[in-house]
Amino acid sequence: MASELLKTRLLFFFTTLRLPRRGKLTTSTYLAILGIGIIAIVTIVVTLILQRSRAGPRFTVYPLPSLEATKSKPFLPDYKYWNLSSSHSASAWDVLGRHGDVLIPSSDLDGYGLPRGLETSVDGYDGFPLSAFHQLHCLKSIRKHYVALQSNTPIVDSVDNHVDHCFDYLRQAIMCSADMTLEKARVDPDGHRRRVDGWGTMHKCRDWGRVREIVEERRQI
Incomplete structure (x- = not known):
């Protein structure tokens, strides 16, 4: 679930990123894009880690069979x-x-x-x-x-x-x-x-x- 969320966010980032036309990319532009990408990845990973730590254990009670009031x-x-x-x-x-x-x-x-x-x-x-x-x-x-x-x-x-x-x-x-x-x-x-x-x-x-x-x-x- 977390890996799918990471893929979705990265795909959104790179598909919405507007790159200069071919032949006009400079070294500084490449480095800027790379830096932004790394920052985005780190931000997403840290967010997922914090969400997991706050969620606590997978189960808070022993998993007895689900029994709804039906x-x-x-x-x-x-x-x-x-x-x-x-x-x-x-x-x-x-x-x-x-x-x-x-x-x-x-x-x-x-x-x-x-x-x-x-x-x-x-x-x-x-x-x-x-x-x-x-x-x-x-x-x-x-x-x-x-x-x-x-x-x-x-x-x-x-x-x-x-x-x-x-x-x-x-x-x-x-x-x-x-x-x-x-x-x-x-x-x-x-x-x-x-x-x-x-x-x-x-x-x-x-x-x-x-x-x-x-x-x-x-x-x-």
């Missing part, structure tokens, strides 16, 4: 996540966000501009959680804390500081993804449209099943 999905109530006192609901929440780490060869980290990941039991590999799973983990922690407060149950794990972290982490995650879907109004029994609950609105989503598959593929060595 699945149309309505947001609808799923009551297995609603009941705070139900063991069935607790089990459903417990599954979410579990096993969301991928293993990456430690020798590949520098090449992809990655910092060190989590220590793992697999020699030569670092572990990296996908942000979506971290977000679900945080939501589970907040729910666990809320359920304990609602039922006056002592919290065995000290999660206070973790919950504080989770509120801010989820805030930033929501603002980062910034879903700009327009949500329709809810029609009240009296026919008025005063509220929005988000249900029934279509969103463009990533296929969560495929996300899980990608993670599972990279949990195996």
Whole structure:
């Protein structure tokens, strides 16, 4: 790509350069043209080097398969996540966000501009959680804390500081993804449209099943 850009700029320079008629070129003219050409080449090369240095590594994250948000999905109530006192609901929440780490060869980290990941039991590999799973983990922690407060149950794990972290982490995650879907109004029994609950609105989503598959593929060595 850079070599093609260099060729294009040089071609433009020499095709737009107006030379004197044949027989009228002097030594000083030749030297002037040569000097201008060298300056042009040096300028272009320096510009390309600076652009590359500012661009940083080729990848800023490990190249997972491209997965665009192309699945149309309505947001609808799923009551297995609603009941705070139900063991069935607790089990459903417990599954979410579990096993969301991928293993990456430690020798590949520098090449992809990655910092060190989590220590793992697999020699030569670092572990990296996908942000979506971290977000679900945080939501589970907040729910666990809320359920304990609602039922006056002592919290065995000290999660206070973790919950504080989770509120801010989820805030930033929501603002980062910034879903700009327009949500329709809810029609009240009296026919008025005063509220929005988000249900029934279509969103463009990533296929969560495929996300899980990608993670599972990279949990195996």
